[in-house]
Amino acid sequence: MRAVQLTEFGGPEVVAVRDVPDPRPGPGRLLVHVSRAGVNYADSLLRENAYLGATALPLIPGGEVVGRTEDGRRVAAMMTAGGYAERAVVPEHQAFAVPDELDDVAAVALLAQGLTAWWLIHRTAGVTPGDSVVVHAGAGGVGSLAVQLARNAGAGRVIATASTPEKRELVRSLGADATVDPATEDLTAALRAANEGRPVDVVLEMIGGRVTGQSIDALAPFGRLAFYGMASLVEPDAVSPRALQRQSATVSGFWLMHAFARPDLLARAYADLAAQVVGGELRIVSGGEFPMSEVREVHAALRGRRTTGKVVLDPSR
Known part of the structure; x- marks a missing residue:
């Protein structure tokens, strides 16, 4: 073959x-x-x-x-x-x-992108109605689905980062309330400004480097950052547990490979995603x-x- x-x-x-x-x-x-x-x-x-x-x-x-x-x-x-x-x-x-x-x-x-987005929204970050959610790389495969799944989960405000005007227009068409250029020097301030001046509840992060640290700094008390990739290939700065305590913040990691230990849950997640696409609630x-x-x-x-x-x-x- x-x-x-x-x-x-x-x-x-x-x-x-x-x-x-x-x-x-x-x-x-x-x-x-x-x-x-x-x-x-x-x-x-x-x-x-x-x-x-x-x-x-x-x-x-x-x-x-x-x-x-x-x-x-x-x-x-x-x-x-x-x-x-x-x-x-x-x-x-x-x-x-x-x-x-x-x-x-x-x-x-x-598959990899849909199931990752589903797991991040519903399990790792645990998005609840009213949460403000930042999706980095919102025009990508995972990001474009996560923007919509966050909205479908009842997020109060969805903010997506994207690197070009065309990509920012795309994520707005998918339901993002605001967009941010991830190259912005003071990303913390930009994310808070996009959330109407308030810190954010959830960040889905897959860029790495300074983006990770500045996103953590943008978190509200009890905020959650889910780290699931490092597209920049630049390691983020070490995260201080003491700093997390000051914010009552959570930083977690996710790799889809570990979810295969839960085949029944993954099968339900895939069926849920498929039903949302067929029902017109989720756009590929x-x-x-x-x-x-x-x-x-x-x-x-x-x-x-x-x-x-x-x-x-x-x-x-």
Whole structure:
């Protein structure tokens, strides 16, 4: 079969489409004929051997697919690797039934990005009605869904950061009440100003560097910051527990991999997200469907932050 295979670590130039042996499912695994494979920022980190877990070569990247099983069931599924391919083997407990009304892009968007946004809103940060919520990188795959899920959860005010006027316009169309350029020098003051002069209750943060510290400083008493990524590749300054005590603030981390220990909850979360899309309560922002043969260009655009919404690969091209 055709697949994207890494044989060395590096920039976009190291990803290449090759002919590789078909995967063979073992016990508890499903073989999926892939119609679309999701592309995530984490894939670029894995390509550079900079992701949270250890990476061994050779490797077929890609952690999410939608397609059909051997017996004809339509599923969306997640795995640690192997998605950028015509066929993929996935753990059975990480495969979710896809309603017929849900298109392939939406089905994939609700996996790593949708489930992360859902978990951040409903579990890690615990957004409650009336909360003010800041979503960093609001035009991205997770951010564009988190803005809407925060609104659907009853947030009193949703503030999104985005790096260009076009992206800020997009997040406003998704329901953000205010937008902020994350490059603003005094981000703490800008976030509070966007919240009508008040500190904020919740921050969903995936940029790192100074953005993390200045976002913590913007928190209200009992505020919560959920850290789930570091797109800038710059470590934030250390957080002082004493400083958190002064604010009665909470800083937490989230990695979706740990949520797979709760397969029943993830299945319910996926079904909830799918129902919101089908019901018109949740809009999927498509970042484009690209031939798998253009994977290098896709990775370069993703890492250069030139994409919005969900980007997918078509393994048939």
